[in-house]
Amino acid sequence: MVPSATGTHDTTAQPNPDISKCPYHSGSASKDFDPFEMDYQLNPGEACAWARENEPIFYSEKLGYWVVTRFEDVQEVFRDQSTYSASVALEKLTPATPEAQAILEAKGYGMRRTLVNEDEPAHTARRRALAGPFDVAHLKGEEAMVRELVTDYIDRFADKGRADLVNNLLWEVPLTVAFHFLGVPEHDMDMLRRYSVAHTVNTWGRPSPEQQKDIAENVGNFWNLAGDILAELRETPEAPGWMPYSIRAQKEQPEVVTDSYLHSIMMAGIVAAHETTAHSASNAIKLLLENRSVWDELVRKPELIPNAIEECLRLSGGVAAWRRITTKPTVLGGQRLDEGERLLIVSAAANRDPRHFSDPDTIDLYRDNSTDHLTFGFGSHQCLGKNLARLELQVILQELTSRFPSMRLVDQEFEFVPNTSFRGPEHLWVQWDADTGKEDTTGTTPELPDIVFNGPSKELRTRTMFVKEVRQLTAHIVGISLVPDGGTLPSWQPGAHVEIDAGDVSRRYSLCGSSSEAWEIAVALEPDGRGGSRWIHENVAEGATVRIRGPRQNFVVDVDVDRRILIAGGIGITPILALADDAKSRGIDYTIHYCGPTREKLAYLDRLRTDHGEHLVLHVSDEGTRLHLPGIVEEFREGTQVCTCGPDRLTAAVLDVFSSWPEGTVTRESFQSTSSVDVSLNEPFEVTINSTAKVLTVPKEQTLLEVLETSGFDVDADCREGLCGTCVLGVTGETPDDIDHRDDVLSVREKQSGAVIMPCVSRSCAGKPLTLDL
Missing domain, CATH: 3.40.50.80 (Nucleotide-binding domain of ferredoxin-NADP reductase (FNR) module)
Structure with a gap:
């Protein structure tokens, strides 16, 4: 489909990034955009920077797709499944030639629906039926297996001083973990690597007619191998692993988990469970070694590895884009779209959107909203295996930083499999000093931190800062200048604030200084307050340390006004x-x-x-x-x-x-809630946890946040008054009328979307049930 002749686009002037870094800066991204060129493969987020700021939604003539690059728009497409169908997510980007199609048909290739390319109501029903093994409690039991694998592979090259990490570690370990998690017997690694590459190029690539024949052979063989493995597993349905679990689920819900569906997820599961993790690991190590100070910080403070992983997933994840198709005429980000328009939603570009992430191109190990990245998707289509990937990435980085602190990149040309969506270097050559790499057998090696699931905790996102200066601005207001305890500070947008631990409470203060080397806040003494300002006035002096989170941006400021x-x-x-x-x-x-x-x-x-x-x-x-x-x-x-x-x-x-x-x-x-709701008017309501289908009841006298916490869900929360935005949660399948928003944080558009809720104060309307994206 060609773009609508009546399509209009909001062309309000935007700030221009350094266009020397962007290949699409001729003034028409629609003509210049080519995701198969090396600029996009190396760094799709940076390659799309000019387009994101100047043509955030444009029609690519070469692809035949609308390309979506801003965070808010990409998130909305993920959220609104009724308007943006996932049915084309695995559609061949390059139509099969008759010869390739004949090969696939001869091999009986029949992949149809998997979790990534189906819509509601089938998607959520199947996701709930199959989600059990992805529960964090289950995944915690996999750490020993993952660590044994990682250390075994590292031992094979540790004394060499040089290695290609992709070939020697980062491809085979995630694939072996995938076999174990799926409950599949190990198979020939080289063969499956060839099959996975063929699947990627077949789905998201631009192969030549001659290449298509070889790709079709491999994809067809992959499909038949998946069928053979599935048949073998049916003989032992009580065995451990996700596929035996799915076979058992079929017996209980045959109308949800069908035969054809099992065959499709068998093949897709092998790819999804290992290829994206392998790519994300190689991208992360490459990025960290390119930012040497960050690598060195992780060597000193391995507890920050979970923070680094989220930043690496945001800046250089293994998945760069997904596809959708409109089911009806709509308007997205000011652009009118007809029914049947195909969209390439570039999460890699959205993850660098300065409207959502302060100083977006920088690795900030204390970034407060790093887990907002869209590399795992969003809403009900968020990656089911995200915490398995986090487990593997943490173990890999823990072992590499502890055993190879001097590791560095070898000068090399990076190669990628050209495609729109899955990305990672085919080789990653590194070297290290000869006296590192071997395990310490003296018993003095420090214990590695616990694995963190669902992103870094509040404690891990808290940075320690020194008080450089305290000035008396008025009789009751002090100005405080703060400098970091090592490293550099991220930049921040006007209107941003930080949160400071002030004794037993946390308080928010706007940043107001202009120095890039220090942050400045001003604190007014509030005698009748809850003690935060009093604690600061009495305890914060030059040379003291304070604990800070942020910066955060809840002040909705339009940077484009004149x-x-x-x-x-x-x-x-x-x-x-x-x-x-x-x-x-x-x-x-x-x-x-x-x-x-x-x-x-x-x-x-x-x-x-x-x-x-x-x-x-x-x-x-x-x-x-x-x-x-x-x-x-x-x-x-x-x-x-x-x-x-x-x-x-x-x-x-x-x-x-x-x-x-x-x-x-x-x-x-506003730093003070304006909500004044009579609690006696509350109605009880039910919430369903999307990932597990667990149903919780929220009584009228309790908040949604309190119920989640008492039910064992670790929800990050600070002010508990609907002011700070920390505890925001996604909701799925709801309409704006289903949520009673009582916060002072969410924008009008966010409230109207029905996609998010502040559980510390907001509830359902009239007792309507809600589904949380947890």
């Missing part, structure tokens, strides 16, 4: 100051309205006068210059955004007075 009206009250000046600094640096029009009872209580007043004097308007109560919002409302023009922070009375008034302005043009930051 005019800002900034309204601050009291300590609310902190994010507003950062927004003003940014506006000045970009040369856009801006005005700062700063409100307070007296000049003596206005923090940063001298700096504001020095840096923003002609843009600053003071509204001081004891001088009779109070803020008059109706007069500012009349200043509306296209390209303007109002940003406000301060006491709830002020920010609520801004939202009310500016309610006539278009959606998205008025935004506020």
Whole structure:
């Protein structure tokens, strides 16, 4: 299908990244985009940077697909299965030649549906029927097997000083783990590698007519091998492994787990259980060795390996893109799409979207939202084996960093199997110093950290920082400058905040400094608060250490506007100051309205006068210059955004007075919940855990978060008031009317999507059941 003749696209100007790094910067990604070129194979996220910022959804003439590159749009496609069908996920990108098709037919090739290319309601029913062995409790028992395999393979080359990690470790270990997990007898490694490559190129590649014949032979043989293995396993259905488990599930639910389905997942399972993990491991090691300081940090602090893995999956995962097809006319990211349009959703590009990830091209071992990456997919189509992959990747990196601290890349040309979706180097040559590599037999080797599932915990995402300086800004406000305990700090967007452990509580403070070497916050003493600000005023002094998470970006700021009206009250000046600094640096029009009872209580007043004097308007109560919002409302023009922070009375008034302005043009930051719901009006409701089909009841007097925690689910949560965004969870299959959103974090679009919920405060509407993406 060709693009709709009526298709329109929002062409609002976007910030341009360094186009020298992007092969698609001629001004028309639709003509230049070619995912089979080496730029895309080496780094699809970077290769799509220009397109993501300038043509985020474009039609590729070479592919015949719409290409989707922004995080919010890719996530929406994953979420909305009723509009974007997964049925084409395994469709041949390059149509088979008659000769290749004849070969496949002669071999009886009949792969149809697997978990990745089916829609609801069949998908969730089958996923639930087959999910048992992927439970974390079961996977914990696999660590010893994985570690024994990894150490055995490493021992074979440890004394050589040089190795191709793909051939010597990273291909065969995940494949052997896959055999074990599936319950399949081991088979010829080289043959299965050839079959897997053929399957990848057959599905996502652009083989020549001559290549197609050889590929068809291998794919057909792979299909028949899968059938033979399945027949063999049927003889011992009580044996361990996912495939015997699936055979038993067929007996219980024959209408869900059919014969043809078992054959398809037998073949797909061998590929899915090992190829993506092998690619992700080789991509991760390559990326870490290219960022030497990060590798060295992992050698010193192996407990940060789970953090590094999420960053590597985000920046250089083994899966770069998936495909979907529209089931009806729709609008995605401002682009109108007809029914039957094919989409290539490039998660590798979305994973570097600066709208969602601060400093997106940098490895930040303490990134607060690293697990938001889309390499494992999203929603009900999130990878069922994600935690098995995490287990393998952690063991591999633990062993390599502990035994080969001096490991480094050999100068080499990297080669990839050209395709749109599965990516990893065919070879990864490394070398190391001769005195490393052998296991320490003295008994002094430190114990390796526990394996972490479902991403790094809150504790692992907490960085220690030193207090460089404390300044008294006003009688009740201190400014605090913070520097890292080693390493560098990630950059942050204006409006971002950090969370600080302040005694027994955690508190959020906006970043307001302009230095790249230190972070600055300002803390107002609140005598009637819950003790966080008091603890900071009493305990934080020059030279002290503090524990910090972030930066996070809950302040919904449009970086593309050409005019800002900034309204601050009291300590609310902190994010507003950062927004003003940014506006000045970009040369856009801006005005700062700063409100307070007296000049003596206005923090940063001298700096504001020095840096923003002609843009600053003071509204001081004891001088009779109070803020008059109706007069500012009349200043509306296209390209303007109002940003406000301060006491709830002020920010609520801004939202009310500016309610006539278009959606998205008025935004506020709030550190105090505005939700005031009568708990007695709550209704109980049920939630289903998507991965296990477990059903929980949420009583009227408890929050969803509390029920999840008491049921054994480790949900990261901080403020518990719907303010910080930490505990956000995905929901599947719901409509916006099913969720009663009571938070102050989610955007209007996120609430309208029905895809996420803040379980600390939000509930279902009228007792409707919900399904959580856990």
